[in-house]
Amino acid sequence: MSAKPNRSIFLADDDADDCMLFEDALKEVSTTTELITANDGVELISLMENAVPPPPDVIFLDLNMPRKNGFECLEQIRSTKAWEAIPVVIFSTTGQEEMVRKVYAQGANFFIRKPGSFPKLKQAIKQVLDTDWTKQNWKPAAENFYYQY
Template sequence: MNKEHYYLLLADDDEDDCLFFKEALDEITIGTTLSMVHDGVQLMNYLKTNISNLPDVLFLDLNMPRKNGLECLDEIKNDEELKALPIIIFSTSLDGEIVDKLYQKDASFYIRKPGEFSKLKNVIEKALTIASENNFKQPERANFILQP
C-alpha cells in the first residue's frame, strides 16, 4: 500500500496527545490527512458510518472512556467490513501481557507514546514507512513494538 498520502484516524481521549500527534504529522515527510475521535463509542460510530471511506490506518489508544481500545480492537476484528483495517496501537502503557494479547488479536503494530516530540515524529514516520512497505501486514512478534 505504498502511497504518497495517507488518511489517518486517531482514537485518543487525551487532548494534548492529539495535538502533539497532529503537530508531528505536520512535520513528517509523508503526506497525511488526519481525523480524530475521542472515545471508543465515538470511534465505532465513526467507522460504521464511514464504511465506504475507511482510513488507511487507525492509531488506537488503549485507555479511553466509554469503550477502551481493546474492546474496540475486538469489535473491529470481528466485523467483516472492518477487520482488514490496519490498526496501530498507540498507548502510554507497555504491559507485556497486554502487548501479547494485542498481537494475538491482529493489531498491526504497537507504539508506546514517546514523551519527546522529536521521538514522536520519528516513530509515526517509521510506523507508516515500515507498515506500508509490508502492505500493513502484521510483522513477526519480535518486530511488533516500534521504537522511536
C-alpha cells in the first residue's frame, strides 16, 4: 500500500522533456509529494478551477508557454481570492533581469532559472519544498528572489 501524498505541486510547462525530468527529480527528493502537470497556462487555470480547494502547496510556473503564458497565469492567480496565497515559483530558462523584476512585482515567491543538470534540479526542488510557506504571503527580499543553479 503506497503512502498518501501529503503535499502537491502543480507544474505548468509546455516542454514534455522538462516535465519528465522534473517528475524524476521530485521522486528522488520526496516520495510524499504528488505532481500534477499542465502543458500550458490555459490548462493550468482550468486545473486550478477544477482542483482547488484544496490548493496545491506550490505552483512551478514556466513563463514561455502557448495560449496563456506565465505572466498571464501569475496575474490571474494573484487576482483570484481563492488562489492568491498559493506560493508561485517561476521556473524558466530565461534569466533576463527585466523578466525577473516583472514577476517579482506581480507577486511571484521565487524565480528559479531551470538548472542545467539533474543534481541541481533536485537541489532546486528540495529548496522549494523545504521553504516554510506558512508565513503569510512569504516572499524573499528582491536580492534573494532569483536563483540560478
